[in-house]
Amino acid sequence: MYKLYTRPGSGGFVVEAALALANARFDQIDVPKTDRPDQAFLDISPLNQVPVLTLPDGRSITESAAICMLLAERHPDAGLSPAPGEPGRADFLRWMAFMSSVLYPAVLRFYYAPRYTADAEGAKAVKQAAVAEMDRGFAIVDAALAGREWLAGDRLSLADIYLVMLVAWHPDAEKARTAWPGIQRVWARLREHPVISKLNVSHEMWPA
Numbered sequence: 001m002y003k004l005y006t007r008p009g010s011g012g013f014v015v016e017a018a019l020a021l022a023n024a025r026f027d028q029i030d031v032p033k034t035d036r037p038d039q040a041f042l043d044i045s046p047l048n049q050v051p052v053l054t055l056p057d058g059r060s061i062t063e064s065a066a067i068c069m070l071l072a073e074r075h076p077d078a079g080l081s082p083a084p085g086e087p088g089r090a091d092f093l094r095w096m097a098f099m100s101s102v103l104y105p106a107v108l109r110f111y112y113a114p115r116y117t118a119d120a121e122g123a124k125a126v127k128q129a130a131v132a133e134m135d136r137g138f139a140i141v142d143a144a145l146a147g148r149e150w151l152a153g154d155r156l157s158l159a160d161i162y163l164v165m166l167v168a169w170h171p172d173a174e175k176a177r178t179a180w181p182g183i184q185r186v187w188a189r190l191r192e193h194p195v196i197s198k199l200n201v202s203h204e205m206w207p208a
């Protein structure tokens with residue numbers, strides 16, 4: 001059985017979605033936000049971050065995108081991603097990497113701004129730059145959605161759920177409604193998705 005270390009409103013959202021869509025059984029451990037984590041948690045998450053997934057064989061991994069890609073690989077029947085060799089595969093890998101290396105870090109710079117400057121007065125500027133970087137990144141993903149329903153291939157994949165999780169964290173998430181119509185379209189469909197809307201009850205990523 002899997003074990004998922006998570007927290008409401010965190011990147012555990014997309015991992016929980018993956019496990020639910022795959023009908024995979026897992027124990028959920030809610031990790032409180034603290035600057036003084038247990039050593040046992042630091043052993044599996046050296047940056048003191050969630051999500052962490054412990055596999056049935058006892059190995060643990062961090063990094064939401066890696067966890068998603070691994071779960072897609074371990075549960076091929078769930079269709080969590082385009083399979084290797086399928087036309088949407090390249091887009092899936094591209095956007096998962098883009099979102100986790102460009103957008104997620106920009107979100108973190110906004111919410112943890114003092115970490116990203118040595119200037120005691122610098123947090124405001126870090127936040128401003130973080131929002132600008134989010135806007136730049138979301139515009140790129142939105143452009144990729146022009147004329148298509150989903151980010152990778154012709155079906156819902158974890159890339160779409162990852163995208164909606166990130167945009168819900170935008171400090172002005174309402175902006176998606178007007179600025180990014182492609183993202184808004186995907187979000188509207190996921191708001192109606194039974195698994196995702198149920199998950200939103202505990203994570204409160206967006207107003208129900």
Ligand SMILES: N[C@@H](CCC(=O)N[C@@H](CS)C(=O)NCC(=O)O)C(=O)O
Pocket residue numbers: 009010011012047048049050051062063064065100104108
């Ligand atoms: N690169 C990591 C980032 C994970 C991350 O930043 N998680 C946040 C919650 S969304 C966290 O645990 N932050 C606590 C901290 O950084 O102190 C991933 O993609 O999983």
